[in-house]
Amino acid sequence: MVYFTAPETAKLHAAEEKAVQRCMRENGFSYTPTPSPVDRWEPDNPYGLLGENQSRVEGYGITPRILEQPENTAPPQSRFPTEARGYPSKKKVGSERWQRALLGTRQQTVDLPGGGQVLVPENGCVAESRRKLYGADWERLYYLFQTLSNRVITEVTENSYVRAAQTKWAECMAEDGYAVATMEEARARVTRKFEDADRNAAAVRTAVRTELRTALADARCQQQVSLRRAFQTAQEGAEQKLLSQYAPELHRLRTLRNRAVAKASAETDADADGPVRTEGAHS
Template sequence: MVHPLIRRALSAFAAAALVAVGLVGCGGDPAADRARPARLYPFASAVYYTPEEERVIHDALENRTVECMRERGFDYQPVGGGSADVEPDNPYALLDTRTAATHGYGIVPAEIQQRQRPAATDTPQTDPTYDRALVGSQDDLVTLSLPGGEQVSVAVGGCVTVARTKVFAADWDTLYYTFQSLSNQAIERTGKDPAVNAAVASWSACVAESGYRAATPGELREQLAQRARQATDDAAVREVARAELAAAGADAACQERARLREATEQAQAAAEAALLTAPLQQDLARLRHLKQAALTSSPPP
């Protein structure tokens, strides 16, 4: 646990430290930003959101939940969320040189934000009738069978489900969880692809030349994350921030030399093609349509 005095010092120091070592974006060249490689997610990010998309969807769901709970006689207070500062997981730990130079991995800023969050408090007891109205009951569960053999239970009948149906459509849950399962399978297959493994091995040998011992890009990131978690004062945070930039720079340069992104893109495309049957292709088109409709506030058909 970080001592309160250290926490306050870190909070006051955070912005200056991150600017000093280059881990806070300062605008930059818009054209260069547009040229930055997009993150790589299965099925063209079908079940992934950008931070801005996450915020739009979150707000839409909360507003619909408020309406539903009001109709059931309850006052529901929207929950904050959908931060535009945190992007979703990078499943292959890919990194381009521009992002590495300007933002590193984003580990130190994320660690500081985590420390600044208020400590969790015990959730007060709520009215069971309110809870049932909001999330439904154990008697209102629907079990979905997914392509990977998994099963997921989804609560229905509560306002959370009503909101999701209004923002997307009645078949959203089935489509979403299906392609979440397929995305996980695509990521797993991509990680086992021989060409990807060869590129990762080449990357590992490359970063070793700069003094980093890591078998995968994810392992190198975790080494920096551990150092960030252990930093307890200003000097330590500054040192980790500098180390993060240096490691990210070497990481990105070696990914480029090993052509890791190209190997990953090709392997993921092959995995997607192997997983998508004709009916699933239609389902994917439907999922994308519903997602876009929700993001543009267009009611689904």
């Protein structure tokens, strides 16, 4: 529906953080922008679909992702994200006045399809910066379609056509020596293999080989049983069913998305043309 690529997310995050910094400075406080939280190992789909070329070179991306983490940091439990980026979790630094300037003092309620609700900041530098970057109606539309997106994913994974294709995929994997019932289980086994290695060099090398072999078998079986086509067909049907009544809102959200990306990209290009001058402030 509405997605951001990793480069787009990084640019948007940087633009938002710069706007927060300016806003805080105008309110008499200092603020240090936080690094982009973009996960470069995040898959480009929520179902774990693979291509053979990608799998042959990168596997699932699990091993290098874990190796990049500091020791004693728990690895992610899943590579099937269903939560999109929303309000950032800002580190609590400074006085209560600093916190109020950053996060505001009021919240607004956004009603979700099905009766749910989500609270988002209504004032403060974070809220103000997001409104300037994305538009005043962004929060309502964003959470509306985030909820609908999650419903689409649920319907797709429970679709009988998809389930039948996944059963055939599991049979194919078994023929290759991998007794796994789901794609999630195949990835989980690779993760456990690395965890058991405990960063021992020889064991890590074994885990890498295991990941590459498993992912390649996974990708080949997906192709053999036409799993991608099954997911695509199911998703098209689910989206048509759930989103047809929200066509104007979806068009508006995509317009706001494109404007925000263009604005963030323009700021990035401007920064690349020369050094950015920053002014000191007090807290």
